Amino acid sequence: MPRRRAKFFQGIDASPGLHVGLVHLLDRRRVHIPKRHLPNADLEPEVLRFRQAVTDSVAQLESVRSKLCVRGSKEPGAIIDAHVLMMKDEMLIDGTESLIRQQALNAEWALQQVVAEIRKAFDAVEDDYFRERRSDVEFVGERVLRTLLGKDAEVRAPAHERAVVVSHDLSPADTAALGRDRVAAFVTEVGGKTGHTAIVARALELPAVVGVEGILANLGTGDRIIVDGYRGQVIVHPSEQMVREALARSQGLASRVAALKSELALPAETTDGQRIRLAANIEMADELGTALSYGAEAVGLFRTEFMFMGKKAPSEAGQRKVYSKILREMGSRPATIRTMDLGGDKSQRIFHTEPEANPALGLRSIRLSLRHRKAFLTQLRALLRASVEGKLRLIFPMISCQAELDQALEMLDEAKHQLDQKSLPYAADLEVGIMIEVPSTAYVAELFAPRVDFFSIGTNDLIQYMLAVDRHNEQVAYLYNPLHVAVLRLLHHVITEAHRAGVGISMCGEMAGDPLYLHILLGLGLDEISMNPVAMPYVRHLIRHSSAREARKLTRRVLRMETSEEIGRAVRDWMAERFPDFFNAEGHTDLLGGL
Ligand code: PEP
Ligand code: MG
Numbered sequence: 001m002p003r004r005r006a007k008f009f010q011g012i013d014a015s016p017g018l019h020v021g022l023v024h025l026l027d028r029r030r031v032h033i034p035k036r037h038l039p040n041a042d043l044e045p046e047v048l049r050f051r052q053a054v055t056d057s058v059a060q061l062e063s064v065r066s067k068l069c070v071r072g073s074k075e076p077g078a079i080i081d082a083h084v085l086m087m088k089d090e091m092l093i094d095g096t097e098s099l100i101r102q103q104a105l106n107a108e109w110a111l112q113q114v115v116a117e118i119r120k121a122f123d124a125v126e127d128d129y130f131r132e133r134r135s136d137v138e139f140v141g142e143r144v145l146r147t148l149l150g151k152d153a154e155v156r157a158p159a160h161e162r163a164v165v166v167s168h169d170l171s172p173a174d175t176a177a178l179g180r181d182r183v184a185a186f187v188t189e190v191g192g193k194t195g196h197t198a199i200v201a202r203a204l205e206l207p208a209v210v211g212v213e214g215i216l217a218n219l220g221t222g223d224r225i226i227v228d229g230y231r232g233q234v235i236v237h238p239s240e241q242m243v244r245e246a247l248a249r250s251q252g253l254a255s256r257v258a259a260l261k262s263e264l265a266l267p268a269e270t271t272d273g274q275r276i277r278l279a280a281n282i283e284m285a286d287e288l289g290t291a292l293s294y295g296a297e298a299v300g301l302f303r304t305e306f307m308f309m310g311k312k313a314p315s316e317a318g319q320r321k322v323y324s325k326i327l328r329e330m331g332s333r334p335a336t337i338r339t340m341d342l343g344g345d346k347s348q349r350i351f352h353t354e355p356e357a358n359p360a361l362g363l364r365s366i367r368l369s370l371r372h373r374k375a376f377l378t379q380l381r382a383l384l385r386a387s388v389e390g391k392l393r394l395i396f397p398m399i400s401c402q403a404e405l406d407q408a409l410e411m412l413d414e415a416k417h418q419l420d421q422k423s424l425p426y427a428a429d430l431e432v433g434i435m436i437e438v439p440s441t442a443y444v445a446e447l448f449a450p451r452v453d454f455f456s457i458g459t460n461d462l463i464q465y466m467l468a469v470d471r472h473n474e475q476v477a478y479l480y481n482p483l484h485v486a487v488l489r490l491l492h493h494v495i496t497e498a499h500r501a502g503v504g505i506s507m508c509g510e511m512a513g514d515p516l517y518l519h520i521l522l523g524l525g526l527d528e529i530s531m532n533p534v535a536m537p538y539v540r541h542l543i544r545h546s547s548a549r550e551a552r553k554l555t556r557r558v559l560r561m562e563t564s565e566e567i568g569r570a571v572r573d574w575m576a577e578r579f580p581d582f583f584n585a586e587g588h589t590d591l592l593g594g595l
Helices: 040-067 073-085 090-101 107-123 128-132 134-148 173-181 195-206 239-260 285-293 304-308 316-330 366-371 372-390 400-421 437-445 445-449 459-467 472-480 485-501 515-524 533-544 549-561 564-578
Strands: 007-011 012-015 016-024 163-167 183-188 208-210 224-228 234-237 277-283 298-303 334-338 389-394 431-436 452-457 506-507 528-531
Touching: 007 533, 012 040, 012 163, 012 195, 012 224, 016 239, 016 316, 040 073, 040 107, 040 134, 073 134, 073 173, 073 195, 073 285, 073 304, 073 528, 090 107, 107 134, 128 389, 128 533, 134 173, 163 173, 163 224, 173 183, 173 195, 183 195, 195 208, 195 549, 224 239, 239 533, 277 285, 277 533, 285 298, 285 316, 285 533, 298 304, 298 316, 298 528, 304 316, 304 334, 316 389, 316 533, 334 431, 366 372, 366 400, 372 389, 372 472, 389 400, 389 452, 400 431, 400 437, 400 445, 431 437, 437 445, 437 485, 445 452, 445 485, 452 485, 485 549, 485 564, 515 549, 528 533, 533 564, 549 564
Parallel strands: 016 163, 163 183, 183 208, 277 298, 277 528, 298 334, 334 389, 389 431, 431 452, 452 506, 506 528
Antiparallel strands: 007 234, 012 208, 016 224, 224 234
């Protein structure tokens, strides 16, 4: 048989690692959904049939969940919990039941309509993280649908060991059901770095490439494939030569990564003795296990807004439980918990808001919290009550003027007063800080510093507002530059003023977790950098092989430069010269791929 030509596909590097294996194709989209109109007498039995399917689907998920036992990581389990909750969601259940009754439709068709409606609502959201949540709704809908149709809701395990699962999309439950033993890599047509396949694959430490458009039409089960999670590349029908090259490269990279991971317990200290605290950004309390297993010394940012995505705000007791859990697990290590940063690209259904032409500049974040005093006070009380459990650093997001800080502090005092009246305890030494993510506040950081205990620089928003570049708009992504001359000079100003006033200074935007900027951040003198936990082993290793004195030299040099291009070149060359495994003249090498 003539050898088939190799085909290359470029996707997104979702999880590092490289694997050569055989394809196990999972095409779960082809479910035929019948549409039937029912006589009146059949409507209530149809509703009951639907409810039974939901109950059965919940039971299936719960059994899948119990199989999920990923070392130290509870994250995929937490996503399955979220799916169970969605199955019980009023919108899904009541929506489907009323369609069955009002339009005399069969359950499958009604459910499909409701799922499409919910999906549409997610489509309108700009944020990648939330757009990815569309697939949650689809997975949940599909599972109930398959149960209704009497089809196998579970995916079939590959016939061959260490297979490469290729699918349009992959739910966490699918991944759990497939298990780590039989699967060695994942490829999906959709998804991004914050999607499920990426999260689960990273937790399982398996290579993954996502967003590979059109790949399903180009392969079949049993085809040979190379999945390169470092470069985000896939090769179908590779030649022997390609396989040899890929394996050689992968062995080199894998042993380097293993060496990095062996340093997790070592301090993040430069060769000349400068310590910098490595902290974790988390969105759910369950992520703490992963963060600690990667050696997090603090929680640098807990984004509480993710608890406020449902129809109702969580209760004071519910919130307190989550905050307490984090503080308890962190013990004497600090945990920065941010008050809800809702609105803008983080869409919410709890508070009524008018449509806005510019949501990023609109009624979002602290502005929304100050408008909804009752809910804000509830959150502040929950935080205060949890503060006795550990070392809480409470932080207000998006402060853009002094009046906003005045009001936020007044609300905190009011919450304390309410607790005092009931003789409920809270930590007296609670630290209070603000996010520096609006240029106005950064520019006059010296006026804010005496009023707070710490700053945390949110570069994601700070860069977006400073450069007038929407952080989620691919069209202008080329302008989004952490090494922009104005950004660096502003960072220098904020950090200098924080030091002058003796307040703690951290950075929790994505810039903090990108190893390319490490020497600039060391040179600027940050006390703490907070990042996605998976970046920590790389950042720790680089810190341990860096000299703070040298890093300051680089920073002084680039602060004198006048163009962003000159700075970019200088930083890349500097890092490539010192760490050729990690960086080259263009930026990252493969070793940092998939992060
Ligand atoms: C930031 O803006 O840098 C930040 C950390 O906050 P978020 O990404 O949640 O807006
Ligand atoms: Mg922000």
